[in-house]
Amino acid sequence: MSKLQIHMLEQTRSCELLKLASTSAFTYLEDAEQKNVFPSDESLDLLTGFDGDLPENVGDGVQIIKQLAELGGQNTVRYSGGRYYGFVNGGALPIGLAAKWLADIWDQNAALHVMSPVAAKLESICQQWLKQLFALPDETVAGLVGGTSVASLCGLAAARYRLLSNLNWDISEQGLFGAPTLRIILGKQTHGTVIKMLNLLGFGQQQIEWVDCDEQGRMRIEKIPELDNTCIMVLQAGNVCSGAFDDFARIIPIAKKAEAWVHIDGAFGLWAAASTQFSTLTKGINLANSWSVDGHKTLNTPYDCGVILCSDPAALTHALHQQGSYIQTSEARDSMIYTPDMSRRARGIELWSCLAFLGKSGIAELVSLLHQHAKYFAQQAQKSGFEVLNDVVFNQVILACGTNEITKNVLKHIQNSGITWCGGAKWMGRDIIRVSVCSWATTELEMDKSLAVFVESLHQNTSNSEHN
Numbered sequence: 001m002s003k004l005q006i007h008m009l010e011q012t013r014s015c016e017l018l019k020l021a022s023t024s025a026f027t028y029l030e031d032a033e034q035k036n037v038f039p040s041d042e043s044l045d046l047l048t049g050f051d052g053d054l055p056e057n058v059g060d061g062v063q064i065i066k067q068l069a070e071l072g073g074q075n076t077v078r079y080s081g082g083r084y085y086g087f088v089n090g091g092a093l094p095i096g097l098a099a100k101w102l103a104d105i106w107d108q109n110a111a112l113h114v115m116s117p118v119a120a121k122l123e124s125i126c127q128q129w130l131k132q133l134f135a136l137p138d139e140t141v142a143g144l145v146g147g148t149s150v151a152s153l154c155g156l157a158a159a160r161y162r163l164l165s166n167l168n169w170d171i172s173e174q175g176l177f178g179a180p181t182l183r184i185i186l187g188k189q190t191h192g193t194v195i196k197m198l199n200l201l202g203f204g205q206q207q208i209e210w211v212d213c214d215e216q217g218r219m220r221i222e223k224i225p226e227l228d229n230t231c232i233m234v235l236q237a238g239n240v241c242s243g244a245f246d247d248f249a250r251i252i253p254i255a256k257k258a259e260a261w262v263h264i265d266g267a268f269g270l271w272a273a274a275s276t277q278f279s280t281l282t283k284g285i286n287l288a289n290s291w292s293v294d295g296h297k298t299l300n301t302p303y304d305c306g307v308i309l310c311s312d313p314a315a316l317t318h319a320l321h322q323q324g325s326y327i328q329t330s331e332a333r334d335s336m337i338y339t340p341d342m343s344r345r346a347r348g349i350e351l352w353s354c355l356a357f358l359g360k361s362g363i364a365e366l367v368s369l370l371h372q373h374a375k376y377f378a379q380q381a382q383k384s385g386f387e388v389l390n391d392v393v394f395n396q397v398i399l400a401c402g403t404n405e406i407t408k409n410v411l412k413h414i415q416n417s418g419i420t421w422c423g424g425a426k427w428m429g430r431d432i433i434r435v436s437v438c439s440w441a442t443t444e445l446e447m448d449k450s451l452a453v454f455v456e457s458l459h460q461n462t463s464n465s466e467h468n
């Protein structure tokens, strides 16, 4: 045995590094609510402490974990504290974190059943539960990927395979060059990841037919072009800014009649289907062919948890097919046939634990909680002088101030506060402040602390502009 092996074996047996990491993690969690959401500039400067050349020799594990805990731990962005409203970032549920810790110790590769029977089992249960929660067709299969971006890649690859196959073109055999032309039908508010994934699949601007959207970001039905069996249409369950949902019940039957493929980007909004209170928003989604959704948004699983759901298993598995004489498949679930990657961590473990913990009523309660909080945020902000530009149908709020200049300055002030954080965007030509209420830990108290910063920022910037 080499000296290095002996050293690492000792680390394993003594659990020294794991104990140190867990102590540091518990310290990190102490008074979490009091801590800044975003690190200060002075704190960020400390990150230069990581700079340096790759060490020549084996180092001291204890020192490395200490350095990580000290420099890294004070420069994280705290999504889970309840005052973070950036992007659409949820905070991890305690049950998900605990399960992920355990899964990390298990160190499972979820590619094949034979590599990890437990991962395969839990993924197949997740597939079953998600199908039920979203009321999707029985034949639907699920692949667990890093996030909705990759999930959309899978759905669109399945669409490409199926439509070309229907036109007697086998893309696996014949490739894309010279293939029949497919048409891509997108709303003008389609999320950028869909376009990125279409590009990866060989589709460019010339194949995209853009459909106008209404003031909430929903596709205008009367603007949809004549569809046919060469069309891939992408709809949205939850616009990234407004949270709006396309009118699935009216649009999808038109697409299906034309034998088009419909994919739904439901990164955070698909969870509306899991709540009777909100399922009117997702009425008709079961008619689509594929759906992408994240665990790490509305469900608040730890990061790196996306799902592709597809009601045409043959299309999905053909599109993601991989060969190799050493691949040992089994009668049970071999997860890699539903994902682009082969080796990957067993993210189904924490997804299963979050679903098992919350159950149907807990998931519905979480969805409703995020919505109630978004409504509260919007109402309070409006009372304090902000404009609310969207109908708050889910968890997203769009705020604006008198002018683009003031909005941008207010946002900068909020972002620099350290107390709360949210991002900006352009919406219908205006600069906006995006508030995404996505963490289970958000409460009225935390929102009030955040709103105080919003209001102070607005007052400062409006009185500044009056004096100028």
Ligand SMILES: Cc1ncc(COP(=O)(O)O)c(C=O)c1O
Binding pocket: 087, 088, 146, 147, 148, 149, 150, 191, 193, 238, 239, 240, 265, 266, 267, 268, 294, 306
């Ligand atoms: C509507 C929508 N689609 C896709 C994505 C990308 O998801 P991910 O970052 O999990 O890949 C997001 C992220 O916020 C989103 O809101």
